[in-house]
Amino acid sequence: MSVHTVTKEQFKSFVSALIASDRRVVGVQAKGDRFAFDDLKSAQDLRLDYDVTILPPKKYVLPQQENLLTFQVNGQSQSVCHQQKTVLIGVHPYDMAAINQMDMLFSQGEYDVHYMNRRKQITVIACDVARPSPNVFASSMNTATIDHGYDMLVTNIGSSYVVEVATDKGKELLSLMNGARDASQNDLGARKAVWDKNEGWLNQHKLDCKPSFLPKLLEKSYQHPVWEEKARLCYSCGSCNQVCPTCYCFDVQDEVNWDLKTGCRYRAWDGCLLQNFATVAGDHNFRKKRADRFRHRLYRKGKYVPAKIDGQIACVGCGRCITACTAKIANPVEVYNELMKRTEIG
Amino acid sequence: MCECCKGQKDIYLPELAVISKRRMLNGTELFLHLEKESGGDWQYTPGQFVEVSVAGIGEAPISISSSPTQKGLELVVRNVGSVTKVIHKMEVGHKVGIRGPYGSTYPIEQAKGEDLVFICGGIGLVPQRSFIRYALDHRSDYGSITVLIGTKCYDMRLYREEIALWQERKDMTVIETIDTAHDCWDGNVGVVTTLIPKIESDLPKSRVLVCGPPVMYKFVLMALAEVGVPDDQIYVNLERRMKCGVGKCGHCQINDKYVCQDGPVFRWSDLATVPEAI
Numbered sequence: 001m002s003v004h005t006v007t008k009e010q011f012k013s014f015v016s017a018l019i020a021s022d023r024r025v026v027g028v029q030a031k032g033d034r035f036a037f038d039d040l041k042s043a044q045d046l047r048l049d050y051d052v053t054i055l056p057p058k059k060y061v062l063p064q065q066e067n068l069l070t071f072q073v074n075g076q077s078q079s080v081c082h083q084q085k086t087v088l089i090g091v092h093p094y095d096m097a098a099i100n101q102m103d104m105l106f107s108q109g110e111y112d113v114h115y116m117n118r119r120k121q122i123t124v125i126a127c128d129v130a131r132p133s134p135n136v137f138a139s140s141m142n143t144a145t146i147d148h149g150y151d152m153l154v155t156n157i158g159s160s161y162v163v164e165v166a167t168d169k170g171k172e173l174l175s176l177m178n179g180a181r182d183a184s185q186n187d188l189g190a191r192k193a194v195w196d197k198n199e200g201w202l203n204q205h206k207l208d209c210k211p212s213f214l215p216k217l218l219e220k221s222y223q224h225p226v227w228e229e230k231a232r233l234c235y236s237c238g239s240c241n242q243v244c245p246t247c248y249c250f251d252v253q254d255e256v257n258w259d260l261k262t263g264c265r266y267r268a269w270d271g272c273l274l275q276n277f278a279t280v281a282g283d284h285n286f287r288k289k290r291a292d293r294f295r296h297r298l299y300r301k302g303k304y305v306p307a308k309i310d311g312q313i314a315c316v317g318c319g320r321c322i323t324a325c326t327a328k329i330a331n332p333v334e335v336y337n338e339l340m341k342r343t344e345i346g
Numbered sequence: 347m348c349e350c351c352k353g354q355k356d357i358y359l360p361e362l363a364v365i366s367k368r369r370m371l372n373g374t375e376l377f378l379h380l381e382k383e384s385g386g387d388w389q390y391t392p393g394q395f396v397e398v399s400v401a402g403i404g405e406a407p408i409s410i411s412s413s414p415t416q417k418g419l420e421l422v423v424r425n426v427g428s429v430t431k432v433i434h435k436m437e438v439g440h441k442v443g444i445r446g447p448y449g450s451t452y453p454i455e456q457a458k459g460e461d462l463v464f465i466c467g468g469i470g471l472v473p474q475r476s477f478i479r480y481a482l483d484h485r486s487d488y489g490s491i492t493v494l495i496g497t498k499c500y501d502m503r504l505y506r507e508e509i510a511l512w513q514e515r516k517d518m519t520v521i522e523t524i525d526t527a528h529d530c531w532d533g534n535v536g537v538v539t540t541l542i543p544k545i546e547s548d549l550p551k552s553r554v555l556v557c558g559p560p561v562m563y564k565f566v567l568m569a570l571a572e573v574g575v576p577d578d579q580i581y582v583n584l585e586r587r588m589k590c591g592v593g594k595c596g597h598c599q600i601n602d603k604y605v606c607q608d609g610p611v612f613r614w615s616d617l618a619t620v621p622e623a624i
Binding site: 068069071072073074075076077078079105106109110111112113114118213222248249251253254256263265267270272277278279280281282284286287292296300301303304306 | 354356357358359360362399402403404405406424426427430440441444462489496502560585587588589590592594596597599601607621622
């Protein structure tokens with residue numbers, strides 16, 4: 001739509017104006033020696049120089065726990081609607097790619113009105129990555145930069161920010177940004193330099209094949225010994241699922257209020273690595289073995305989910321699972337590279 | 347539904363249904379006949395399932411046991427989990443929530459003119475009954491109908507009166523067996539696979555519909571392969587933890603397939619290369 005340049009001070013004033021508006025404003029902030037998305041109280045706290053957040057911004061489109069229905073016990077249920085306008089500041093390209101994938105998954109087939117309503121209320125201000133996190137491999141997954149999904153994209157070019165407005169929602173926010181001028185050729189060149197750099201250096205782990213090759217690789221790797229070798233150390237804790245920006249499996253539970261007459265049905269994040277993920281009533285577990293659960297996650301990322309979203313690989317290279325895994329076995333690159341080494345592809 | 351949803355249906359919102367009949371089929375299986383509270387009837391095809399919910403407890407996927415040729419919806423609920431335990435305590439007039447019907451169907455159209463063989467193990471008879479009754483209500487559309495029923499023990503037998511009526515019919519064959527002998531039983535003893543040699547219809551040319559506990563499939567499929575039934579003539583009806591019923595939550599996945607949408611009824615030829623299926 002349009003590309004502008006603002007000084008860092010002007011951008012800060014813009015964030016302050018957003019906070020002063022009636023919107024909920026969420027941004028990346030320091031949390032101990034790491035970073036997290038949280039409600040922003042002051043523009044001062046926003047850290048666009050972050051490397052990676054502990055949890056992905058997924059929690060704003062698919063919260064850890066979200067009410068779907070309220071009900072009267074023994075009676076009618078009503079849908080819960082999510083109506084709060086929210087601005088999400090500082091979404092990195094790999095996380096944006098993950099949200100784009102979830103938008104497809106929740107709108108295709110049976111339309112998930114809860115996810116989609118929440119998503120429509122959110123304006124995403126993405127930002128390009130300033131420095132690589134210890135385990136990022138977005139460059140390997142073609143998600144180091146992104147060209148769609150966001151309403152606004154901010155790139156730090158040193159003394160100022162280049163701000164791209166991509167949608168009407170982004171344009172609406174632009175009216176709060178005083179001092180924005182059209183980006184010059186120089187500014188655009190500087191932004192291109194950031195993109196070129198990011199496409200190369202956000203690569204602490206290097207995937208030995210193109211991501212688009214993974215479905216074909218996995219077709220031949222089902223019986224590979226790596227599943228058992230890695231899973232021997234797995235605690236089935238589900239941390240890899242919980243920090244993943246593309247994991248969207250959920251559980252549904254009911255809760256009755258103290259009056260014992262009303263209550264709500266909510267969904268909450270679940271994880272396919274957890275022991276009882278596939279257990280049915282009567283205690284029959286259809287995915288009892290750790291290795292089978294470990295393999296399932298990497299098949300979902302590399303083969304099953306891609307089949308639902310036009311071949312996009314459902315691992316965006318954020319590296320969070322690598323950091324979160326106590327047993328140090330969750331690294332998708334390590335597993336896929338191991339498969340490359342020891343699988344014969346006909 | 348509120349303004350922001352703009353008339354979009356909430357796929358998680360159940361509709362109330364009233365229990366109009368209930369009876370125990372054996373010690374653990376409760377038969378329910380439901381009617382929509384709002385009037386009207388459900389549109390479904392044999393093989394599909396519904397999500398039954400009790401507000402405050404949760405939801406459970408339950409196979410439909412009635413045929414769309416009947417009025418209302420019939421379910422059989424085993425007392426085995428938190429939701430089903432509460433349903434077992436419900437009386438006529440009590441209400442449950444229903445979402446669905448969901449999932450794939452038996453080949454009611456493709457099987458027209460062909461012989462049908464139903465192989466049922468235990469509670470597997472419940473969803474099979476939907477197609478059996480449908481076929482009986484459209485009797486001239488199908489060839490011979492054979493129903494094999496295997497039950498663990500005498501006391502666990504389901505739909506006893508109905509099976510007795512089926513056995514009196516000249517236009518279908520019903521053969522029952524129980525796994526272990528019982529004083530009151532003078533019929534076949536042995537697992538359901540032992541009945542397969544008794545089938546008189548031309549098996550390789552029949553549509554064979556299989557439903558039973560996980561352990562049963564392997565043996566039945568082996569026996570069917572031995573007598574030359576092609577994989578694409580066999581249908582299996584699988585159980586998994588269908589939590590959302592709409593292909594989102596991930597619990598019912600078997601490799602790349604979602605049992606709630608691609609199943610629960612699968613053509614065996616579509617599953618033969620899916621390692622997590624059986």
